[in-house]
Amino acid sequence: MADVKKEHELIVTVSPHVRDEETTSRIMWTVNLSLLPAFFMGFYFFGLKALFITALCIISSVLSEYFFQKAVKKKLTVNDGSAFLTGLLLGMNLPSSLWSFNPFTIHVPIIGSVIAVVITKQFFGGLGYNIFNPALIGRAFLLISFPKAMTIWTEPTAAFLALDAKTTATPLGILKEDGIAKLIEAFGDKLNLYAELFNGHRAGSIGETSVLALLIGAGFLLYKRYITWHIPVSFLGTAAALAWIFGGKNPETGKMLLFAGDPLIHLLSGGLMLGAFFMATDYVTCPAVRKGQIVFGIGCGALTMLIRIKGGYPEGVMFAILLMNCFAPLIDRSMKSDVFGAVKEKKK
Amino acid sequence: MMALATFKGGIHPPDKKDLAKDKAIKEAKSPQRVVIPLSQHLGAPCKPIVSIGQEVKKGEVIGEPGGFVSAPVHSSVSGKVIAIAEFPNAMGRMVNSIVIENDGKEEWASLKDNPDYIKLSSDELKEKVKAAGIVGMGGAAFPTLVKLSPPKEKPIDTVILNGAECEPYLTADYRLMLEKSSDIVEGLKILMRILGVNKGFIGIENNKPDAIEKMKDAARNEPNIEVCGLEVKYPQGAEKMLISAITGREVPPRALPMDVRVVVQNVGTALAVYEAARYGKPLIERVVTVTGEGIKTPANLMVKIGTLISDIVEECGGFKDSAGKVVSGGPMMGFALSTLDVPVTKGTSGILVIPEEGVVHAEEYGPCIRCGRCIDICPMGLMPSMLSILPEKGHYEDAKEYNLFDCFECGSCAFVCPSKRPIVQLIRLAKSLTKP
Numbered sequence: 001m002a003d004v005k006k007e008h009e010l011i012v013t014v015s016p017h018v019r020d021e022e023t024t025s026r027i028m029w030t031v032n033l034s035l036l037p038a039f040f041m042g043f044y045f046f047g048l049k050a051l052f053i054t055a056l057c058i059i060s061s062v063l064s065e066y067f068f069q070k071a072v073k074k075k076l077t078v079n080d081g082s083a084f085l086t087g088l089l090l091g092m093n094l095p096s097s098l099w100s101f102n103p104f105t106i107h108v109p110i111i112g113s114v115i116a117v118v119i120t121k122q123f124f125g126g127l128g129y130n131i132f133n134p135a136l137i138g139r140a141f142l143l144i145s146f147p148k149a150m151t152i153w154t155e156p157t158a159a160f161l162a163l164d165a166k167t168t169a170t171p172l173g174i175l176k177e178d179g180i181a182k183l184i185e186a187f188g189d190k191l192n193l194y195a196e197l198f199n200g201h202r203a204g205s206i207g208e209t210s211v212l213a214l215l216i217g218a219g220f221l222l223y224k225r226y227i228t229w230h231i232p233v234s235f236l237g238t239a240a241a242l243a244w245i246f247g248g249k250n251p252e253t254g255k256m257l258l259f260a261g262d263p264l265i266h267l268l269s270g271g272l273m274l275g276a277f278f279m280a281t282d283y284v285t286c287p288a289v290r291k292g293q294i295v296f297g298i299g300c301g302a303l304t305m306l307i308r309i310k311g312g313y314p315e316g317v318m319f320a321i322l323l324m325n326c327f328a329p330l331i332d333r334s335m336k337s338d339v340f341g342a343v344k345e346k347k348k
Numbered sequence: 349m350m351a352l353a354t355f356k357g358g359i360h361p362p363d364k365k366d367l368a369k370d371k372a373i374k375e376a377k378s379p380q381r382v383v384i385p386l387s388q389h390l391g392a393p394c395k396p397i398v399s400i401g402q403e404v405k406k407g408e409v410i411g412e413p414g415g416f417v418s419a420p421v422h423s424s425v426s427g428k429v430i431a432i433a434e435f436p437n438a439m440g441r442m443v444n445s446i447v448i449e450n451d452g453k454e455e456w457a458s459l460k461d462n463p464d465y466i467k468l469s470s471d472e473l474k475e476k477v478k479a480a481g482i483v484g485m486g487g488a489a490f491p492t493l494v495k496l497s498p499p500k501e502k503p504i505d506t507v508i509l510n511g512a513e514c515e516p517y518l519t520a521d522y523r524l525m526l527e528k529s530s531d532i533v534e535g536l537k538i539l540m541r542i543l544g545v546n547k548g549f550i551g552i553e554n555n556k557p558d559a560i561e562k563m564k565d566a567a568r569n570e571p572n573i574e575v576c577g578l579e580v581k582y583p584q585g586a587e588k589m590l591i592s593a594i595t596g597r598e599v600p601p602r603a604l605p606m607d608v609r610v611v612v613q614n615v616g617t618a619l620a621v622y623e624a625a626r627y628g629k630p631l632i633e634r635v636v637t638v639t640g641e642g643i644k645t646p647a648n649l650m651v652k653i654g655t656l657i658s659d660i661v662e663e664c665g666g667f668k669d670s671a672g673k674v675v676s677g678g679p680m681m682g683f684a685l686s687t688l689d690v691p692v693t694k695g696t697s698g699i700l701v702i703p704e705e706g707v708v709h710a711e712e713y714g715p716c717i718r719c720g721r722c723i724d725i726c727p728m729g730l731m732p733s734m735l736s737i738l739p740e741k742g743h744y745e746d747a748k749e750y751n752l753f754d755c756f757e758c759g760s761c762a763f764v765c766p767s768k769r770p771i772v773q774l775i776r777l778a779k780s781l782t783k784p
Contacts, residue, residue: 006671010672010673010674010684010685010686010687011672011673011684012673012684012686013673013708013770013773014684014770014772014773014776015680015681015684015757015762015772016679016680016681016682016759016760016762016763017673017675017679017680017682017684017700017702017708018360018361018596018763019360019678019762019768020359020763020764022721022764023766023768024714024717024766026766027717027719029764032560033631036690048660055661064671076776080714089635094508113558124397126715127713127715128714128715128716128717129715173520283717283718283719283720284717286718287729288718288719288720288723288733289606289731290720290723290724322554332731332734336731336750337723337726337729337730338729339601339729339751340356340588340598340599340601340728340729341599341600341601341603341730342594342600342601342729
């Protein structure tokens with residue numbers, strides 16, 4: 001049919017021929033953006049040190065991804081925002097007191113970033129293939145390797161330079177060591193305790209303290225449908241229920257008093273909000289099927305409270321999420337999505 | 349109005365129907381020659397019954413069905429057979445085809461008006477459908493006669509006409525529903541009579557309110573026929589999704605609509621059935637939407653089967669600038685053409701021209717980040733993420749554990765994937781390298 005032949009270079013691909021505008025890097029950068037309110041509150045309360053620590057984590061995360069990919073001649077993906085996100089999350093999970101030259105601990109965040117990006121993510125094949133949440137492995141490594149430096153908490157002075165900030169204990173630390181009465185005393189009264197915990201005016205990791213700011217960021221992600229309710233609700237719900245059931249203590253004997261715990265204190269303190277909305281929901285390391293995510297969230301909540309109430313650490317969110325990360329592939333395998341028509345087939 | 353019928357999952361691609369929706373159906377120019385493939389349907393190819401040099405009339409049988417799951421093909425022009433040889437089809441396969449040079453006389457073999465067609469028996473009507481070579485005109489091109497001949501142990505109680513036209517850009521069914529509404533209703537009545545069914549539905553997506561009104565009006569004296577507005581969502585027009593939306597019945601995996609007592613036919617097919625029953629007219633032409641940002645004048649054309657796509661593109665003013673992709677069918681499930689010298693067949697619903705800047709280049713895809721979007725939207729409830737990861741690593745057999753063969757390749761997963769992964773391609777690869 002030479003007479004009707006036209007010279008065109010036509011592109012041939014498999015369908016579909018239209019695609020949604022969403023991209024992986026847009027998702028990653030949006031999550032980075034949603035963390036900014038909480039980071040800003042950390043900066044406000046803990047001053048320049050908070051900014052330096054977080055910036056140090058971001059820079060070393062991005063650089064270690066860049067140099068690793070260069071070294072093994074892989075495609076460079078530092079622009080996709082995922083190494084930036086790992087650095088930001090790691091920084092927000094560290095105490096601002098790490099910015100200290102005497103004793104010298106500046107190297108600690110750098111080591112954490114390299115562990116997070118190179119060993120946890122790139123050694124397993126890069127984005128999409130890691131089993132554990134990179135930022136949390138980075139933090140866990142640091143907590144075990146530098147137990148002292150990682151648990152020096154400074155008062156939230158809300159002073160820019162914060163040079164004179166005294167060290168203090170976190171609310172969960174006080175709760176574990178001295179009990180609920182001492183914790184309420186430290187904040188004046190119970191209502192003030194709740195209010196300060198909600199605003200973030202308390203000792204803790206840079207980005208975890210302000211529940212208000214975290215909820216703003218989480219609300220944005222939920223609105224954009226980048227995350228769904230399944231993990232946060234099951235995580236927080238389980239933690240609250242267990243805090244209520246097992247979190248109470250008889251003030252005289254010091255023994256466990258059932259159904260007498262204060263779930264609100266547990267929800268508002270530690271890294272629970274940051275973990276439930278921003279870390280447990282990490283796409284790569286949580287189950288992909290919604291019903292599996294509920295199981296995952298329940299597991300995270302239960303392990304968190306087990307560690308907080310019975311374990312050696314005052315805080316358990318990090319280890320809880322990491323332990324559940326191991327189960328995510330198993331959950332996805334055993335709780336597959338419901339195939340259309342298959343349920344009714346069984347009933348017949 | 350009642351809540352719109354729909355199914356679980358699905359996506360909302362931009363519908364882009366404005367490009368062609370207001371163009372009334374126009375008779376395409378009769379081409380100088382037609383290339384009529386002997387296999388335009390699912391099932392056995394036809395055997396040619398003409399020889400080179402033979403004169404044929406319009407509507408004359410030129411290929412006889414090669415089995416039960418097959419359908420005869422007819423000449424769409426009057427003229428002389430000049431070649432019987434293998435030619436490429438829209439899917440890129442070489443298919444034995446008959447080339448006929450058009451003498452321009454448009455001489456019909458036989459057309460007879462039988463206004464009493466509705467009094468014919470079920471078997472007589474089936475004979476007409478068979479003789480006319482009718483196949484599903486929504487795209488899959490499954491021989492209609494087979495769907496109308498369910499085994500005795502599978503009783504049918506409902507016929508659904510598919511007017512969803514959920515593929516973006518396409519407007520062929522929409523125009524038919526506007527312009528031939530009462531003929532389509534007649535077609536549905538014939539289908540119901542053949543199957544001995546007294547419940548008929550016409551499912552139409554809610555972005556075509558005027559088509560819904562027209563069809564309701566055409567069916568106003570038919571108490572057994574109900575026009576059903578459907579939520580605008582892709583793939584609303586997939587057979588299983590449509591049945592679930594309208595009747596609430598779910599076709600089990602690997603089963604057929606007849607297993608839930610339903611037969612689904614496209615509205616275009618219903619029209620062809622009507623024309624076959626009334627006039628004995630074989631399926632030799634169909635409406636094709638020529639559309640896309642890359643074509644000069646979008647149109648809905650009544651095209652003779654066998655017309656080359658290059659002729660149609662020329663009739664529509666050609667490409668605007670340089671065409672990046674030309675797709676036979678819709679953007680979600682259509683086939684990208686490597687050459688325009690392929691014929692329109694009974695299943696060609698559209699020709700979509702995507703300009704170069706609109707082409708999604710698939711080679712730059714990223715790893716699966718397990719975001720779960722594809723799982724949320726898969727209308728079949730599958731896990732496309734795993735169905736792309738496993739074949740990517742060569743684990744084809746393992747993909748079967750994730751119900752590989754229940755996928756009907758609607759492309760919704762690849763549409764939503766933020767890493768732009770070629771999920772459908774990987775699924776097809778796994779399917780071709782394993783056995784169900």
